[in-house]
Amino acid sequence: MNLSTKQLKTIINEELQSVIKEQKQIKEMKEFFALSDKMLMLNEGKIGDFLKKAPSWFSSKWKFIKDLVAKTKVGVTKVYAALKARGGALYKILSEAGWSLPSWFGMLKKGAKVWAKLQTKLAEVLAELPALKQAFQAGEIAVEHIDKLLEKAPMIKKYLAGPAVGALLLLIWTQMAFTGDWKYDFDVTTMLRAMQGEFDLKELFLSPEGKRLLMLLAIGIGIGGFPWLSGASTAFRVAASLIYTLWEDHKGKTEITVSSGPAQPEQELATGEAV
Numbered sequence: 001m002n003l004s005t006k007q008l009k010t011i012i013n014e015e016l017q018s019v020i021k022e023q024k025q026i027k028e029m030k031e032f033f034a035l036s037d038k039m040l041m042l043n044e045g046k047i048g049d050f051l052k053k054a055p056s057w058f059s060s061k062w063k064f065i066k067d068l069v070a071k072t073k074v075g076v077t078k079v080y081a082a083l084k085a086r087g088g089a090l091y092k093i094l095s096e097a098g099w100s101l102p103s104w105f106g107m108l109k110k111g112a113k114v115w116a117k118l119q120t121k122l123a124e125v126l127a128e129l130p131a132l133k134q135a136f137q138a139g140e141i142a143v144e145h146i147d148k149l150l151e152k153a154p155m156i157k158k159y160l161a162g163p164a165v166g167a168l169l170l171l172i173w174t175q176m177a178f179t180g181d182w183k184y185d186f187d188v189t190t191m192l193r194a195m196q197g198e199f200d201l202k203e204l205f206l207s208p209e210g211k212r213l214l215m216l217l218a219i220g221i222g223i224g225g226f227p228w229l230s231g232a233s234t235a236f237r238v239a240a241s242l243i244y245t246l247w248e249d250h251k252g253k254t255e256i257t258v259s260s261g262p263a264q265p266e267q268e269l270a271t272g273e274a275v
Helices: 003-037 045-053 057-071 076-096 101-128 130-138 143-152 162-179 188-195 201-206 208-219 235-250 265-271
Strands: none
Touching: 003 045, 003 057, 003 076, 045 057, 057 076, 057 235, 076 162, 076 188, 076 235, 101 130, 101 143, 101 162, 101 208, 101 235, 130 143, 130 208, 143 201, 162 188, 162 208, 162 235, 201 208
């Protein structure tokens, strides 16, 4: 495909802006964890003063964490460890969701709806193309397979328009967290960029994340495969389960230490006495 100079400049500019945004988010995340590590070493009565003097972007995130601790009944050190786990994956996801649990939970629900549509259509296509089904189930996906899929089911492009594919990848990442299935190299950055609508569908399907997605769809995991997202689930219930799972994954790798004293930060932030 031949692109004009203007189109090339637009693509380069969009890519540059995306990289700048990612670098800014990573810098902020590192600063958040560095400041938090210092704060969690403080004794009783000092955390409130620390937060008052800290930048507003930092204090607002700890307000979110305090609310999360109160509503999920999960200790603050577990929540903090979960945010650190897997290279800060949950921190990055919450940043993209505007540090809003309803927004994050809404993405998961949207992902489940897209999953249901995709799986139904994909089942129809693969029933007619057994060789394609075999390739998808084996995770051995090449360009010609994606071309064939999009040729036979062009509506898939509609299903995955805009941030829908990001919501779908978030659903898969969360499923992997709950099942402990971390052997797949699932790049959270790909998910975040997809949430922002920055992706090429063919390139996405050929990425490790896209291949994993197509493989799961081809195997036939349905909505029943996401029991944690059942009708009775709430954002706080799913968040509590996810936090505990990520904490379990992280705790043996990087311990979070707190100083001894009359009261630990865990107690202060949970009760709200010092915040």
